[in-house]
Amino acid sequence: MPGSSPNTSVRERLLALVQLIGSMICLQFGSSLAKSLFPLFGPSGMVGLRTGFAAAALVLFFRSWNALSRRTLRLVMPYGVAIAGMNLCFYLALQRIPLGMTVAIEFTGPLFLAFIGSRRLADIGWIALTVLGLCLLLRPDTAALPDMMGVAYAVGAAICWALYIIFGKRLAGRISPGHASALGLLCSASILFLPCFVPAFGVGLHHPLLLGMAVLVALSSSALPYALEMQAMHRLSARDLGVLYSLEPVCAACAGILLLHETLSLLRMGGILCIVVASAGTVLTPRKTDPSGDLPEQL
Known part of the structure; x- marks a missing residue:
């Protein structure tokens, strides 16, 4: 930071690293907790509760009613639709396939978005590594064939994540x-309010403890990660952010194993590792047109 001492800069950098890793841990803890609530609320109900409670928390925290206007809502609505689609597809996938596999497939959305328009020869290798990772994840092993509908939902989440990044970038400035x-x-919650939030909230009124756990999911999966990430983004370079974000599939796999007792074969763990390495390689490979080595804006 300008005007800060080297020691201060190191301290702030370490704080940002802790904040971003903390954001990932919170997100995967929330996803694991949400999956445990599926038997009562279902994936669509959990999406409605998560989005509704998180929207209320962030609107109150940032006092965003001061920014409400017809023009602002028109700008934000595509972003909100992408959030709704991304979260709904993610939870529908999570109902059918392991958490680590879901996040790894979903992560290909922003990863392929980073490849679009690239002129680097090295990116061909990273694309090939990503495809290899997907082949290992989805390999037709008769003993553990993944649920293809779950895979399709995860692909839908990947597409919505890419749209989320595109629409989010349009809001910058x-x-x-x-x-x-x-x-x-808030826009996302309004879309999901009647079909997802209201039925699940009605069920939750008869199970207040589990409804309280749904509030915890909203805080840990949406509200708290947003707050932590925004703080970290002010302190870390785009390159650092990209490398750290590539750890998210690994965090998801670990959360699935530790919290949900899910298991993945060594080959499928290798597939997740391939996607992580491809993401980090995309970030760290020098750019001829970008001497600073920063990430493309969409990441």
Whole structure:
């Protein structure tokens, strides 16, 4: 940071690293907890509760009612639709396939978005490594064939994540990050309110303890990660962010194993590792057109 001492910069950098890793841990803990609530609320109900409670928390925290206007809502609505689609597809996939596999497939959305328009020869190798990782994840092993509908939902989540990044980037400079996150979730919650939130909330009234756990999912999966990531983004370079984000499939696999007692074969764990390495390689390979070595804007 300008004007700060080297020691201060190191301290702030370490704090940002802790914040970003903490965000990933919170997100995967929330996803694991959400899956344990599927028997009562179902995946669509959990999406409605997560989005609704998280939207309320962020709107109150950022006081985003001050930024509400017809023009702002028109700008934010595509972003909110992408959030709704991404979360709904993610939870529908999570119902059918392991958490680590779901996140690894979903992660290919922003990863392939980073490849679009690239002129680097090295990216051909990273694309090939990503495809290899997907082949290992989805290999037709008769003993453990993945649920293809779950895979399709995960692919849908990947597409929505790419759209989420595109629409989110369009908001840059037009709305503050806090208001964009809060109002985006508010738009998403309004889409899911009647079909997802209301039925699940009605069920939750008869099970207040589990409804409280759904609030915890909303805070740990959406509200807290958003807050931590926004703090970290002010302190870390785009390259650092990209490398750290590539750890997310690994965090998801570990959370699935530790919290949900899910198991993945060594080959499928190798597939997740291939996708992680491809992501980090995309970030770290020098760019001829970008001497700073930063990530493309969409990441």
